[in-house]
Amino acid sequence: MAKSDAELMDIFHAYDLTGCAWSAAQLAGCDPKTVQRYIALRDAGGLPAERVSRPRSIDPFLVKIEEKVERSGGKVRADVVHKDLVAMGFRGSERTTRRAVAAIKDSWRAGRRRVYRPWIPEPGMWLQWDWGEGPRIAGRRTQLFCAWLAWSKFRVVLPSWDQTLGSLTACLDATLRIIGAAPTYLLTDNPRTVTVEHIAKIPVRHPQMVELGRHYGCVVHTCEPFDPESKGGVENTVKIAKADLVPTTTNLRSAYGSVAELEDACARWAEQVNHRLHRATHRLPAHMLQEELARLHPLPAEPYALALGEERLVGEDRTVRWGDVRYSVPPGHEGRKVWCRVHGDELVIVGRRTQPGPGGGPDGGGPDGGGPAEQQTGSAGLAELWRHRLSTPGRPRIVEAHYPDHPGGNGPRQPRARPQTRAEERFLAIGPGAEAWLIEAAATGVARIRAKMARAIELASLVGAERVDAALGLAAIHGRFGESDLASICDHLARSSAAAGPAAGPAAIADEKHSAQPGTASWAAIRATPKDRKITN
Incomplete structure (x- = not known):
């Protein structure tokens, strides 16, 4: 067990005082061999707290392990290295090999670790965008277009059916108009809609994306792969938007019945996150956007439509x-x-x-x-x-x-009553039942329609337009256009209201399926006798 600093000082003080390891051990309360070991280590200039490594059985093979780690770029597995070492004569356990491989990998990575420089965005400079897999609607995939204004941390999420160039153009135009202005740079990764190919690891920009940037006064940039500092903000936006908007067993969000529901959910989500204190700035992104607008440039009136x-x-x-x-x-x-x-x-x-x-x-x-x-x-x-x-x-x-203003669907448009005289205006003013009665009566060729309309106007002045309108509606439904039918229905409605019972009921339409005429079923019981039958050869 290693000695503490106070114990080591006691050992050194006792040895310097007595000059004898045995006497110093009695004064320090330890073994004389311990005193001799620490005194020898001090005389050699070593560190007392540093453990001295003992020879191991894997030491002759460390050079080979380093070679394999170097050739594999730090990816080689310890079990693969152990098999090769056993073939070379190693007799140790696989546990020893794993420890040695882990130590050499740590040393190999220490000199090759990538150090990220924090990216401090400037206002009005960078807008980042990316795509995320959206929820399925009626079994069909959707995409979430996510944009992030780097300085103000303002987020925009728009649903789309695909990631084609036309959909990307529409989403970018909508995003810039939601923000209210355009930044200097538009940053994304390297999809086919932005980068057509790579030459010597240099991305070749899509010509139409270059024209889009010129149209809005922006420069389209693509980031380096695996670079969280330059594009990590929009990556987090995609991750958070998918976690909140895509139905899963964790957020318990129900499935979307239409894309309109998904649109509303995206709008509510963006409204929520843009009016919430950001962890890095401790400010509302919506308020920071108002400051950043002074550094952005105006948008063209016409969208990029190519x-x-x-x-x-x-x-x-x-x-x-x-x-x-x-x-x-x-x-x-x-x-x-x-x-x-x-x-x-x-x-x-x-x-x-x-x-x-x-x-x-x-x-x-x-x-x-x-x-x-x-x-x-x-x-x-x-x-x-x-x-x-x-x-x-x-x-x-x-x-x-x-075509919501064409309820007739694919058929001919239904007639609409347009009064031409004062009498027609007074009749149609009774209510919708009057219009329905007029349309049905005209369609069935009822005689003396104008006289019956005048009779309805008189009844409305006597018993009220509401009751007459209800009677006209019932008459239109049941096809009752006789001279006294309207008055009879009004009397029936009055009696029903007096009895506090509903006047409306199932329509009783006479047809030929039921008849009051006595039937001939009783004749079926009478059977003819053999003598009444006429036998023919």
């Missing part, structure tokens, strides 16, 4: 033409420009947002395999409006949700 596809004009019927096929567009884009491109077997339609909102992201889906609709933000920007399955001429892709 990567979005070909330009199309939305007609008054809310459709665009692509390959002689009409595809419908969500409401609010009539007469405006949109951009169309083909991705796989889908037609992607991108346009400007039409409604203000708190955050950005795709919205909605289509029954024909359609995809995200508008990304809602507080300022104008690009948004993926819809995705249609590609079709052939003669088979247009029309989505019923794009």
Whole structure:
């Protein structure tokens, strides 16, 4: 057991006083051999606290172990080294080999350890972005576009269906317009949409990304691989966003029914993290963004549309033409420009947002395999409006949700009452039941419609418009357009209300399945006798 510093001083003081190891041992209270060992170590200039290594059986093989560690770049396993040493004549245990390999690896890494210099971002300089795997919606994969403004720590998360160049352009445009300005540099890793190839480890930039940067007044940069200091902020943003937004057994978040729900969740998440004290700055990122805006430059009024596809004009019927096929567009884009491109077997339609909102992201889906609709933000920007399955001429892709003002669907448009005279205005003013009665009566060719309308107006002035409106609605449902039918129904409603019972009930429609005429079932019991039968040969 090693002696403490106080014990060593006692041993040295006793030996210097007596000059005898035996006497010094009696004064220090230890063994004479211990005194001799520490005195010899002191005379040799050694360190008393340092243990003297004894010869080991693996010492002759250390040079070979160092060679294997050097050749493998510190990756070789101890069990592989042990097998080679046994073949060379080593008789020790594998435990001895593991200890020796671990010690040599530590020494090898000590001289090659990478030292990271802390990266201090400047305001208005760097915006980083990256992609993360999003939740599945109706069995279909989604992507989370995550952006991080380095100085203010402001985060933006937008959902998307894919990572194509067109989707990336739309997400970048939406992100910059959510921020309100553009930084000097846009930093990301090396995906195919940004870097087309590497020459001598130098990334070659995608020409359209270079044009995108020039359009917004930014320079697109790519980081070095495995460099947490330059791109670690957005990597953490992706990790935190996936942990909070993707349904798992740990966060207990339910699955998303549509991309609109995912959009709302991303907007709420960004609102929460941007208005929460950041651990590094102890400030709100939203407040820091207001300061950083002074260092950012304005955005161009027009988005960068080269990567979005070909330009199309939305007609008054809310459709665009692509390959002689009409595809419908969500409401609010009539007469405006949109951009169309083909991705796989889908037609992607991108346009400007039409409604203000708190955050950005795709919205909605289509029954024909359609995809995200508008990304809602507080300022104008690009948004993926819809995705249609590609079709052939003669088979247009029309989505019923794009025509909420046409409830008739694909059929002919239903007539709408438009009064032309004072009497017609008074009749339709009774309520929706009056309009329903007029439409049904006209469709069935009822005679003397105007006279019956005048009778309804008189009844409304006597018993109230509410009761007459209910009676007209019931008459339209049950097809009762006779002269006295309306008054009879009003009397029935009055009696029902007096008895505190509901007037409405199941419709009783007479048909031929039931009849009050006596049947002939009783004749089946009468059987003919043999003498009444006529036998023929």
